[in-house]
Amino acid sequence: MTTTENTRTRGEALLRQLIADQTNAMCAKNLDGIMWDYAPGAVVFDVKPPLVLDGADALRRTWEACLPYFPANLRPEVRDLTITAGGDVAFARWLFRFTGWEMDHPAAQSWMRATAGYQKVGGRWQIVHEHVSVPYDPHTGRAVFTSEIEAKD
Amino acid sequence: MTTTENTRTRGEALLRQLIADQTNAMCAKNLDGIMWDYAPGAVVFDVKPPLVLDGADALRRTWEACLPYFPANLRPEVRDLTITAGGDVAFARWLFRFTGWEMDHPAAQSWMRATAGYQKVGGRWQIVHEHVSVPYDPHTGRAVFTSEIEAKD
Numbered sequence: 001m002t003t004t005e006n007t008r009t010r011g012e013a014l015l016r017q018l019i020a021d022q023t024n025a026m027c028a029k030n031l032d033g034i035m036w037d038y039a040p041g042a043v044v045f046d047v048k049p050p051l052v053l054d055g056a057d058a059l060r061r062t063w064e065a066c067l068p069y070f071p072a073n074l075r076p077e078v079r080d081l082t083i084t085a086g087g088d089v090a091f092a093r094w095l096f097r098f099t100g101w102e103m104d105h106p107a108a109q110s111w112m113r114a115t116a117g118y119q120k121v122g123g124r125w126q127i128v129h130e131h132v133s134v135p136y137d138p139h140t141g142r143a144v145f146t147s148e149i150e151a152k153d
Numbered sequence: 154m155t156t157t158e159n160t161r162t163r164g165e166a167l168l169r170q171l172i173a174d175q176t177n178a179m180c181a182k183n184l185d186g187i188m189w190d191y192a193p194g195a196v197v198f199d200v201k202p203p204l205v206l207d208g209a210d211a212l213r214r215t216w217e218a219c220l221p222y223f224p225a226n227l228r229p230e231v232r233d234l235t236i237t238a239g240g241d242v243a244f245a246r247w248l249f250r251f252t253g254w255e256m257d258h259p260a261a262q263s264w265m266r267a268t269a270g271y272q273k274v275g276g277r278w279q280i281v282h283e284h285v286s287v288p289y290d291p292h293t294g295r296a297v298f299t300s301e302i303e304a305k306d
Contacts, residue, residue: 045266049288051299084272084281089239091270093282107291113198115268115284117244119237129246131268133286135202136296138260143289143296146204
């Protein structure tokens with residue numbers, strides 16, 4: 001394995017841990033843990049409005065407002081996590097959902113798509129961009145919730 | 154400017170051109186032009202279902218199906234394009250919409266959020282991941298269309 005490959009593999013492992021830590025912080029309702037790895041200037045395209053959350057402070061206020069609605073026994077599921085890491089720039093994509101909601105609204109069971117962009121600053125990976133969404137049906141204007149993902153061919 | 158900075162600046166310029174070329178290909182209804190820079194294994198989270206488009210062939214079929222509905226005089230608008238480029242991994246985010254639709258459905262005027270992940274393969278930047286969406290309102294389950302973006306503070 002070359003030094004470059006080593007750097008990549010190490011970057012992927014660190015980012016995999018970063019994503020796992022953040023997901024666990026959501027379930028623990030640990031706001032500081034959720035926000036730990038964001039760059040101050042991170043720009044987030046969230047699953048709900050506004051169109052753009054500009055800066056980690058705006059994202060923190062969003063989390064602060066919604067954590068009280070999270071149930072105590074929330075469990076995360078992550079699928080198809082794929083990380084593409086260079087020396088100091090990386091991005092990742094994955095599917096996720098939370099189970100453990102008592103409400104039976106289809107949104108609560110739905111898989112969401114996540115993409116994150118990372119930059120290594122002062123030797124530490126930071127989230128500089130994040131994009132979370134569900135698709136919408138252009139014929140009805142409604143969000144499309146996916147509770148089960150079909151097995152691939 | 155160091156060599157690393159030069160590489161970054163050159164990467165950013167190439168990717169800016171790639172995004173402009175692709176947007177112009179959409180307006181020209183040029184399917185090969187739209188698909189030109191995708192890696193064969195590119196995974197796309199599109200604005201409409203399915204949840205995941207797995208591979209450039211699946212994306213090509215989607216474009217093939219929707220290009221006939223594009224009007225002849227479509228004009229693209231791109232805002233806030235930001236590219237983070239390393240030596241051979243990069244990502245970009247931007248807002249975009251198309252004007253020139255005759256229909257007055259709010260979706261046709263809406264800004265969308267786009268994120269793309271790139272990897273340099275054999276000296277050439279390729280799109281390996283893309284994520285396009287509008288947010289949805291969890292209270293109504295409806296997509297939220299944004300025709301005007303407020304000026305920032």
